Amino acid sequence: MVLDLTSLISGKVNSLDFEYDLGNDGDENVLIPPDDVSFASTAHVKGTVVNNAGYMTLELTAELCYTTHCARCLKDISGKFILKFNRTVANSGTLQDEDNDAYVIMKNGKLDIDRELVEELLLEFPSRFLCEEECAGLCPKCGKDLNFGPCDCPKKKEIDPRLAILQKLLEND
Ligand SMILES: [Zn+2]
Ligand SMILES: [Zn+2]
Structure with missing residues (x-):
């Protein structure tokens, strides 16, 4: 999803809410689940970009429903993984290192975070599940x-x- 931040930059609004399903706009940022995990649906993303006197921050929550197996007894388990994703929005060309994880880069008033969000989701997604702690x-x-x-x-x-x-x-x- 590409967010258009022009109304934020112009000062017309101070915050911009957004909500979408990741990858449902036909781009290549599709979530490939790890081994033995399947995602029931794509991630549901909900967040806000806030402009605080020129300093813009992005805050979002992504929810991902999964099914997998208990690592010990192999029982089917399903659940919802919730990721909090917070970044500072920086204008393209203003940072020395645009790969810095604290930032997302806006180009010509447009912000596309899906690639970074997919990376973060897969990085933070647990590698092992148990049906219960005491299994x-x-x-x-x-x-x-x-x-x-x-x-x-x-x-x-x-x-x-x-x-x-x-x-x-x-x-x-
Ligand atoms: Zn036995
Ligand atoms: Zn178990």
Whole structure:
């Protein structure tokens, strides 16, 4: 989405609200989900650009619905990832380093933030999800979901003290 900031620059308005769905205007800034994640829809973006006596700031929230699997028990999970994105708006050619993450660059009164927003969304998107903090996961031997109780696989037993001595000798060998 390209925001037209001319009314802000001219002082006609002091703030400009915007709301859109990322990538729905047919540009190339499409969100490619990480492995094992699918996005239920594109990100919904809502924000404001404020002009404070020539100093312009951008503030937005992007919401992204996803489905994925628990990293331990593989159960399906879905949720909403929320990203806060705040930047200072700078005019093209006024910064020494336009790649500075604190800024978004406006050209001829137009501001296009989608490329940076997509980058930030993918950077901040969690790399691992759990169905719950305490998820017990699957038994590595039989694959049973241990959230539903223990499986019948033999557990590590206390080693017989006599065998322990033998084992120690073998290890020192
Ligand atoms: Zn789980
Ligand atoms: Zn098992």
